[in-house]
Amino acid sequence: MKTSILIIYTGGTIGMVKDPDNGSLKPFDFDHILKQVPELNDFGFELSSIAFDPLIDSSNLNPEVWIKIASLIKENYEKYDGFVVLHGTDTMSYSASALSFMLENLDKPVVLTGSQLPIGMLRTDGKENLITAIEIAADNKNGKALVPEVCVLFENKLFRGNRTTKHNAEYFNAFYSYNYPDLAKVGINIHYNHAVIRNHSEGMFSINTNLDTNIAILKIFPGINKQTVDAILNIEGLRAVVMETYGAGNAPTDAWFVDSIKEAIGRGVIVYNVTQCPSGSVDMGLYETSVELRNIGVVSGHDITTEAAIAKLMFLLGQELDSDKIKFFLNKSIKGELCQ
Numbered sequence: 059m060k061t062s063i064l065i066i067y068t069g070g071t072i073g074m075v076k077d078p079d080n081g082s083l084k085p086f087d088f089d090h091i092l093k094q095v096p097e098l099n100d101f102g103f104e105l106s107s108i109a110f111d112p113l114i115d116s117s118n119l120n121p122e123v124w125i126k127i128a129s130l131i132k133e134n135y136e137k138y139d140g141f142v143v144l145h146g147t148d149t150m151s152y153s154a155s156a157l158s159f160m161l162e163n164l165d166k167p168v169v170l171t172g173s174q175l176p177i178g179m180l181r182t183d184g185k186e187n188l189i190t191a192i193e194i195a196a197d198n199k200n201g202k203a204l205v206p207e208v209c210v211l212f213e214n215k216l217f218r219g220n221r222t223t224k225h226n227a228e229y230f231n232a233f234y235s236y237n238y239p240d241l242a243k244v245g246i247n248i249h250y251n252h253a254v255i256r257n258h259s260e261g262m263f264s265i266n267t268n269l270d271t272n273i274a275i276l277k278i279f280p281g282i283n284k285q286t287v288d289a290i291l292n293i294e295g296l297r298a299v300v301m302e303t304y305g306a307g308n309a310p311t312d313a314w315f316v317d318s319i320k321e322a323i324g325r326g327v328i329v330y331n332v333t334q335c336p337s338g339s340v341d342m343g344l345y346e347t348s349v350e351l352r353n354i355g356v357v358s359g360h361d362i363t364t365e366a367a368i369a370k371l372m373f374l375l376g377q378e379l380d381s382d383k384i385k386f387f388l389n390k391s392i393k394g395e396l397c398q
């Protein structure tokens with residue numbers, strides 16, 4: 059039987075064309091993509107596609123779209139061997155993170171990709187990315203997928219999706235995974251690093267689409283004032299905040315700052331400590347400037363990215379879990395998003 063792959067086209071630069079009126083890039087239809095890549099026929103795979111209507115620039119994307127992607131994968135799970143999600147680069151890391159939590163017992167590849175240059179342009183990176191993503195989604199050994207997880211393929215690397223960050227708005231290597239090894243390197247051959255790829259899942263595949271968006275980001279900077287901190291921590295309905303701290307999880311020791319955080323935690327707001335450094339980990343207690351945070355109940359995000367922290371909080375808050383259980387899961391890896 060032929061390997062079958064479903065391509066879910068959500069939008070993004072890969073399929074965009076220039077608006078003749080103002081020169082800006084706008085989404086275009088999937089046939090346009092197919093016309094640019096006749097090589098797809100050479101694969102000998104059964105390729106099907108579903109295109110969003112309307113197509114979305116991923117800067118306009120919201121959790122409803124994650125639910126739509128997850129639902130499409132669920133509806134088609136048994137029919138296909140693998141899934142390729144064509145997606146804008148701007149929020150691809152958020153979507154990959156969210157999907158990693160929402161897809162339960164995933165045992166097939168879900169490969170997100172896109173491009174920096176539209177597929178119709180001469181030096182496009184879209185063609186290579188699409189072709190390689192399809193090849194990875196189809197790769198298997200004795201019928202078992204080689205990469206049974208949500209991942210991001212860009213330029214010549216395959217990453218665990220919930221470890222990625224868009225770190226480059228200019229060059230073709232748009233994504234990077236600072237805290238987790240590449241799942242594969244793409245050259246003449248695709249070299250998989252099997253030791254770091256998730257194990258196969260035995261359970262029944264399902265999706266969990268309950269998400270709660272009552273969260274915020276509090277990014278610490280020198281000179282941040284009480285008004286700003288309190289404004290964020292007192293947002294109506296706020297249930298959790300990703301606190302982006304310095305280095306190994308450090309923040310000012312000013313009494314007003316610690317008191318504001320402590321007061322919010324006392325009201326039940328979960329404060330999740332994520333470092334502003336792309337690489338490395340939160341280690342509360344290493345410096346005097348984080349000891350108090352640990353003492354008042356700030357939860358460590360270890361080496362998680364902000365993108366994954368946002369998705370993980372939305373996911374966990376959407377489940378019927380008490381606060382202690384949520385904090386327990388925040389502290390440890392659920393889908394390989396942090397080292398703990």
Ligand code: ASP
Nearest residue numbers: 070071115116146147148
């Ligand atoms: N704004 C585009 C998007 O995220 C950028 C891209 O695809 O590279 O949809």
